[in-house]
Amino acid sequence: MTTTTRITPAQTGISMTPVVPTMSALRPSGVDEVHITEGFWAERQRVNGAATLPHVEHWLEREGWLGNFDLAVAGSLPEGRRGREFSDSEVYKYLEALAWEIGRLGGDDALDARFRAVVARVAAAQEADGYLNTRFGRAGQGPRWSDLEWGHELYCLGHLFRAAVARERTNPGAGDGLLAVATRAADLICEVFGVDGIQSVCGHAEVEVGLAELARVTGESRYLELASLFIERRGTGVLADIEWGRGYFQDDVPIRDAEALRGHAVRANYLAAGAVDIAVEHGDSTLLDALRGQWDRTIARRTYITGGQGSHHQDEAFGEDFELPSDRAYSETCAGIASIMFSWRLLLEDRDVRYADHIERVLYNVVATSPSADGEAFFYANTLHQRTPGESSPDDEVSPRASSSERAPWFDVACCPPNVARTLASLASLVATTDDVGVQIHQFATATIDVTVGGGASADGGGRFLAEMTTDYPRSGLVTIRVLGAPTGPSTLSIRVPSWADDARLGVRTSAGEQVEERAVEPGYADVVQAFTAGDVVELSFGVRPRITSPDPRIDAIRGSVAIERGPEVFCVESVDLPGGTETLGRIEIATGVVPVETEDGRLSIELRARSMAGGTWPYREVFDAAVDGETFTTTIAPYHSWAERGPSTMRVWIPTARV
Numbered sequence: 001m002t003t004t005t006r007i008t009p010a011q012t013g014i015s016m017t018p019v020v021p022t023m024s025a026l027r028p029s030g031v032d033e034v035h036i037t038e039g040f041w042a043e044r045q046r047v048n049g050a051a052t053l054p055h056v057e058h059w060l061e062r063e064g065w066l067g068n069f070d071l072a073v074a075g076s077l078p079e080g081r082r083g084r085e086f087s088d089s090e091v092y093k094y095l096e097a098l099a100w101e102i103g104r105l106g107g108d109d110a111l112d113a114r115f116r117a118v119v120a121r122v123a124a125a126q127e128a129d130g131y132l133n134t135r136f137g138r139a140g141q142g143p144r145w146s147d148l149e150w151g152h153e154l155y156c157l158g159h160l161f162r163a164a165v166a167r168e169r170t171n172p173g174a175g176d177g178l179l180a181v182a183t184r185a186a187d188l189i190c191e192v193f194g195v196d197g198i199q200s201v202c203g204h205a206e207v208e209v210g211l212a213e214l215a216r217v218t219g220e221s222r223y224l225e226l227a228s229l230f231i232e233r234r235g236t237g238v239l240a241d242i243e244w245g246r247g248y249f250q251d252d253v254p255i256r257d258a259e260a261l262r263g264h265a266v267r268a269n270y271l272a273a274g275a276v277d278i279a280v281e282h283g284d285s286t287l288l289d290a291l292r293g294q295w296d297r298t299i300a301r302r303t304y305i306t307g308g309q310g311s312h313h314q315d316e317a318f319g320e321d322f323e324l325p326s327d328r329a330y331s332e333t334c335a336g337i338a339s340i341m342f343s344w345r346l347l348l349e350d351r352d353v354r355y356a357d358h359i360e361r362v363l364y365n366v367v368a369t370s371p372s373a374d375g376e377a378f379f380y381a382n383t384l385h386q387r388t389p390g391e392s393s394p395d396d397e398v399s400p401r402a403s404s405s406e407r408a409p410w411f412d413v414a415c416c417p418p419n420v421a422r423t424l425a426s427l428a429s430l431v432a433t434t435d436d437v438g439v440q441i442h443q444f445a446t447a448t449i450d451v452t453v454g455g456g457a458s459a460d461g462g463g464r465f466l467a468e469m470t471t472d473y474p475r476s477g478l479v480t481i482r483v484l485g486a487p488t489g490p491s492t493l494s495i496r497v498p499s500w501a502d503d504a505r506l507g508v509r510t511s512a513g514e515q516v517e518e519r520a521v522e523p524g525y526a527d528v529v530q531a532f533t534a535g536d537v538v539e540l541s542f543g544v545r546p547r548i549t550s551p552d553p554r555i556d557a558i559r560g561s562v563a564i565e566r567g568p569e570v571f572c573v574e575s576v577d578l579p580g581g582t583e584t585l586g587r588i589e590i591a592t593g594v595v596p597v598e599t600e601d602g603r604l605s606i607e608l609r610a611r612s613m614a615g616g617t618w619p620y621r622e623v624f625d626a627a628v629d630g631e632t633f634t635t636t637i638a639p640y641h642s643w644a645e646r647g648p649s650t651m652r653v654w655i656p657t658a659r660v
């Protein structure tokens with residue numbers, strides 16, 4: 001799968017992007033190179049910057065998770081400490097989100113001041129030898145590294161490293177000291193957990209992706225080697241057995257031998273992402289093949305139609321193959337984000353469109369679902385079938401529950417809100433990549449693109465490729481790319497054609513409007529190879545007609561049901577749109593041959609039937625004992641990501657088909 005054409009970022013300078021492999025098939029673009037300017041994602045990025053980032057800082061302050069760092073300095077830990085053992089990590093994720101946001105905006109004095117103020121409080125709490133954690137190591141607290149199963153010390157440092165990487169890539173030499181804080185901590189754990197150190201791992205993977213990227217930024221190979229040690233040690237029973245088994249933290253089977261992701265869904269994906277980093281840096285094709293196989297099997301058997309992962313509530317974990325019940329879908333927002341991290345690293349290595357298709361599915365149906373339209377409340381779990389309307393979460397209270405029928409402003413375990421924030425702030429990185437010969441478009445958004453093709457930009461900027469992408473996707477499947485500048489000589493513009501795309505066609509026009517090419521294209525990457533000049537227009541068009549989707553019959557929980565999708569969006573039926581509301585939602589079914597119809601507001605109109613209930617005291621009956629009847633009605637359905645924006649409601653993605 002690995003192509004022979006590989007380039008190094010060192011040849012093209014620092015890239016303002018979360019993942020920069022030393023060598024890869026595709027070079028990721030930075031948040032300074034691609035700017036999403038209008039449309040679906042631009043609006044979410046705007047809300048993220050204007051509302052979510054201040055919201056996250058407000059809650060970090062209010063819950064005392066930022067204050068824990070001040071208490072460490074004042075000597076008031078542990079008595080004053082608040083929050084769970086991993087609360088430091090939310091501060092680091094917030095810093096990472098801020099760094100990408102500042103980079104995305106091309107600098108912002110107010111945000112920069114907020115960033116520096118938080119860093120100063122974090123840095124002050126670091127101990128002389130580099131140790132940094134507010135939960136362990138002081139009188140009255142557990143000793144350092146004394147609870148690797150649940151303590152999250154290394155996990156927190158992993159997020160610290162990601163924040164430092166984001167800052168260094170978006171503002172090198174900022175002088176705030178965050179990179180030095182990170183490297184001091186990394187140096188310490190190289191000693192403590194190195195070859196001759198503690199022979200164990202953290203119960204929650206994350207430090208691996210953090211160390212790998214810190215190594216890429218600093219050139220310090222010890223960080224990479226420590227990440228590699230962590231990857232190889234896990235799976236050999238180095239952590240204690242727990243009630244859910246060692247599979248919960250992937251310590252049951254070495255990663256090279258595993259067949260699918262298993263256990264805690266966020267842990268599993270973070271680990272797999274870190275393992276791709278190591279495999280790529282080491283040129284370890286055996287490990288990469290194992291990870292590709294795990295990705296394939298996990299997508300084919302353990303992933304919801306939304307792209308969400310994890311069907312067990314009690315341990316936030318993957319179920320068995322095809323154990324994907326809608327009403328028990330956990331599908332944690334962070335698991336979706338983690339799945340994007342795993343998929344993105346494989347995409348950079350393999351240039352396989354399936355990874356980009358999956359990333360899109362997760363973006364539209366998990367990442368976009370979590371935050372409310374105002375950016376100040378979030379889903380933690382993302383069920384596919386809500387049976388009871390529940391109650392609204394008050395704006396000013398922490399939700400103790402991960403799963404609820406409404407978005408909540410904050411949680412006792414608040415991993416998801418800052419994870420959404422950093423993902424949206426760095427989202428433009430997922431749009432386009434480059435390689436030796438051209439530019440690849442993976443995600444569609446109205447955006448400006450200013451990237452460098454090939455390994456070496458000439459002094460006159462000869463490798464520069466400038467373009468404007470325009471689209472109202474996902475409402476339509478028309479994507480127009482107007483070239484504003486291109487390298488001399490031929491280059492290749494590759495555009496993803498989604499797997500479900502209908503009747504996809506690619507056209508090329510000159511600046512004079514002359515059509516030079518027009519052809520049908522198949523799902524995958526459609527290539528245009530030519531010497532581009534300013535004014536050339538490449539247009540990809542495909543149908544985003546509503547489609548009825550049925551599941552693999554082995555997913556027993558939804559056998560006999562169908563879902564409705566349009567383009568990348570999964571739709572759902574919500575009680576607030578139904579005559580009879582929640583009572584009706586439980587009885588709906590869809591007849592064979594029913595076709596959803598587009599409405600002017602971007603939703604769909606569909607004919608459903610509310611099946612009559614058998615009634616009585618026993619909820620089962622003999623088959624074929626009575627004619628099926630019920631009322632037929634037409635209702636409106638909306639994209640799943642927009643559900644629960646109209647007060648408490650019930651909802652379902654999968655609709656039973658009409659039969660006895």
Ligand SMILES: [Zn+2]
Nearest residue numbers: 332334415416
């Ligand atoms: Zn989460």
